[in-house]
Amino acid sequence: SFTALRDKNPALFLGVPPMTQTSYSFYVPQNNRQELMASLKQNPNPSKKWGHSYNALLGSSNRVTRVLEKFGAPIYFRVKTGDNLWDLARKHKTSIRRLARWNRLNSKSVLRVNRRLKIYVPTWRVFREVARNSSYSSTRLIALRIRVPKGGALSVIAEKYRTSVRKLMRWNKLSSPHAIRAGQRLVVGYRKASNSNLPREASVIRVPRNTTLSHLAIRYKTSARKLMTWNGLTNSRQLRTGMRLYVKAPEKIKRKQQKRIVAKKNSRRLIKVRHKIIRVRNGDTLWGIARIYRTTVKALVALNELKSESHLRLNQKLIVPYPS
Numbered sequence: 001s002f003t004a005l006r007d008k009n010p011a012l013f014l015g016v017p018p019m020t021q022t023s024y025s026f027y028v029p030q031n032n033r034q035e036l037m038a039s040l041k042q043n044p045n046p047s048k049k050w051g052h053s054y055n056a057l058l059g060s061s062n063r064v065t066r067v068l069e070k071f072g073a074p075i076y077f078r079v080k081t082g083d084n085l086w087d088l089a090r091k092h093k094t095s096i097r098r099l100a101r102w103n104r105l106n107s108k109s110v111l112r113v114n115r116r117l118k119i120y121v122p123t124w125r126v127f128r129e130v131a132r133n134s135s136y137s138s139t140r141l142i143a144l145r146i147r148v149p150k151g152g153a154l155s156v157i158a159e160k161y162r163t164s165v166r167k168l169m170r171w172n173k174l175s176s177p178h179a180i181r182a183g184q185r186l187v188v189g190y191r192k193a194s195n196s197n198l199p200r201e202a203s204v205i206r207v208p209r210n211t212t213l214s215h216l217a218i219r220y221k222t223s224a225r226k227l228m229t230w231n232g233l234t235n236s237r238q239l240r241t242g243m244r245l246y247v248k249a250p251e252k253i254k255r256k257q258q259k260r261i262v263a264k265k266n267s268r269r270l271i272k273v274r275h276k277i278i279r280v281r282n283g284d285t286l287w288g289i290a291r292i293y294r295t296t297v298k299a300l301v302a303l304n305e306l307k308s309e310s311h312l313r314l315n316q317k318l319i320v321p322y323p324s
Contacts (some may be wrong), residue, residue: 065098068098144191276320277320298307
């Protein structure tokens with residue numbers, strides 16, 4: 001394993017070969033010696049992946065840069081006469097952006113000879129962290145919208161919501177600052193979707209601020225219609241901050257759904273038998289009808305999908321089996 005090799009080779013304690021040595025001794029366990037020698041005999045010139053930039057292996061995103069800063073191995077070097085950022089980044093197999101960030105450089109910075117600079121090279125921990133977090137999706141942004149009040153001006157709205165007129169025009173695709181009307185929906189900013197603090201495994205949650213039913217449905221892998229059914233909502237605008245919300249089917253609804261499925265299966269089985277339709281007369285009960293047609297009350301309830309045994313209406317149609 002890699003841990004065993006690292007224990008036997010102190011030079012690999014950072015997870016990478018020593019960057020300043022051209023050659024060094026490499027120790028392997030005694031029981032793996034024959035396998036290594038056979039492999040070297042078969043492949044005398046193994047590939048040198050570190051001859052390429054590790055940016056191609058890891059990517060150049062900001063997240064990877066932060067992982068490199070946290071778990072990478074720092075390497076220091078001195079600026080020589082004639083060096084520039086482009087040549088240094090190429091020489092040390094990194095990017096100009098990362099080199100500038102790690103050494104707090106900008107476009108106005110002057111590289112002085114003998115100045116010490118640093119870069120970070122990936123270790124085994126870096127590759128593990130990048131692979132672990134590769135499935136994370138990028139941050140979603142939610143637009144914050146308002147209704148333009150009567151007599152509202154874009155400059156007043158920009159000041160109220162701490163933004164600029166230029167941004168409001170860009171977000172709302174306005175050709176002029178005066179191209180707004182009362183009652184118009186206007187985007188006044190964007191915020192990150194507040195999904196990270198929501199528990200995934202919970203069946204009941206508290207609705208966080210500034211979220212919608214559709215965002216909660218995406219978060220909990222369901223639909224807005226199901227959320228409305230489970231919580232007795234008739235309109236998505238009834239959602240309120242802090243209210244308790246079922247994000248999974250409650251036990252009562254599950255039981256009802258199971259009863260309906262069983263009732264439908266029973267009714268399908270019974271409908272295959274010969275049957276006829278009758279009308280409920282004044283004074284009729286399910287028990288009396290079941291007795292006349294030599295069946296049971298439970299069978300009649302299942303056959304007609306009745307909610308209860310006493311739920312009968314005058315002149316109601318009922319399906320009854322033929323008496324055998």
